[in-house]
Amino acid sequence: MTFLEIVFYVFSAVLIASSLLVVTVRNPVRAALFLVLAFFSAACLWLTLEAEFLAITLVLVYVGAVMVLFLFVIMMLDIDIAQMRAGFANYLPLGSIVALVMAGELILVMLSSEFGKTDLPRPAGQSVDYSNTEALGRLVYTDYVFAFEVAAVILLVAIIAAISLTLRRRPETRYQAPEKQVQVRKEDRIRIIKMPRRPEDKS
DSSP states (O other), X not given: OOHHHHHHHHHHHHHHHHHHHHHHOSOHHHHHHHHHHHHHHHHHHHHHTTOHHHHHHIIIIIIIIIIHHHHHHHHHSOOOHHHHXXXXXXXXXXXXXXXHHHHHHHHHHHTSTTOSTTTSOXXXXXXXXXXXXXXXXXXXXXXXXXXXXXXHHHHHHHHHHHHHHHHOOOTTSOOOOHHHHTTOOHHHHOOOOXXXXXXXXXX
């Protein structure tokens, strides 16, 4: 076993363990931290496959931006963990069935005759001046340009839907109206009322 294979198995084991801890740990902050570890381990696996651009993108976008923002949101929100666990037992049978189906699919793929070192060999090494970023961009904008445009449209629709859901008015939620707040005068905020003196105050 070569050094590269040892590194691959080590990071794969860390990735699997951290992924399991994401869905089994009870504290949401720790779950987010384990998810960061899973993303970082996946980026290291991309590095072993000589896909440096994908590894850097995974670290910068998911670990550096999305997960850090998600972690801060979890830490700032007052999340009721007991309420989150209330429906865990109800969804456990369905979740177990889905997990077993996914595990069975993975086992069938890995045990098939089309999956192995002879059928899926490691890509040949490239020269020093080779740029996988350029090769990836050439494939995305030539062979897979239609799929790339469809994915961009779907992402745009998802962004618009998220914004519309955020800006919708709910009757049980209080909102601020800055255009009305700046028009408020002092007379509208405070009203001075004269109160009669009590008899004991006259003495």
